[in-house]
């Protein structure tokens with residue numbers, strides 16, 4: 001990842017996370033049992049659990065049959081974050097995922113970064129195991145990570161992810177195209193995250209079918225809910241699922257996005273802090289009978 005272009009400036013949070021994750025991945029790749037060739041061997045043995053495809057899953061939710069347009073929920077397991085510190089450090093991710101799934105979430109997003117978000121691959125694996133009991137209508141599992149290499153994608157697939165996050169701001173166009181293609185080769189349509197028109201153009205150039213616009217600027221933490229609204233026109237005539245990510249706090253945010261043609265919302269902190277998760281999801285999405 002290129003630094004912020006000025007060696008005299010302190011690194012941004014995204015640059016710090018990226019540097020730490022590089023060290024973490026190097027350590028995992030050097031550890032007997034989790035070396036890249038071992039992960040590949042497990043995948044080739046068919047040990048990764050079966051996938052469900054992301055796009056059809058995102059096009060289905062409790063209001064699909066009745067409401068037009070309808071909007072899907074990507075519900076996040078988020079123990080902590082760099083901007084807010086601890087949010088729900090002691091959450092049981094499997095139980096939380098079941099609550100999300102039973103309330104109608106199409107995707108469960110699991111932050112697996114340990115240092116700032118207190119997440120892990122074990123959290124994601126437990127989420128997958130818990131929702132497997134729901135059968136083929138289960139939500140898809142998203143590995144929410146800072147991905148820069150094939151290893152992290154292979155690891156995600158082995159541990160039960162149906163999709164992975166690719167953050168355009170972290171990757172060169174060559175890396176983005178390569179990792180997008182690699183994820184597809186494992187059967188996973190990635191969620192490609194952008195924050196401005198230039199990044200949206202890059203996501204569309206590699207053929208992304210699911211694009212998330214992050215309302216949070218990952219360099220300075222500022223949240224601008226208009227970021228997603230400002231990019232809707234770039235995908236209006238395309239076969240792209242457009243998702244609004246970050247900062248969503250209540251039904252008014254969701255209603256506006258739905259009117260503007262946004263297809264899904266990804267919600268973390270406000271879901272983790274909700275006293276009654278199911279009631280909050282009902283209120284947020286206004287799904288009939290959900």
Ligand SMILES: O=C(O)c1ccccc1NCC(=O)[C@H](O)[C@H](O)COP(=O)(O)O
Nearest residue numbers: 081082083218245246247248267268269
């Ligand atoms: O949440 C942060 O503080 C953060 C900081 C730096 C990089 C990524 C960050 N969050 C990851 C996410 O994308 C959010 O967890 C996700 O969009 C949900 O956001 P929210 O609903 O605002 O919790």
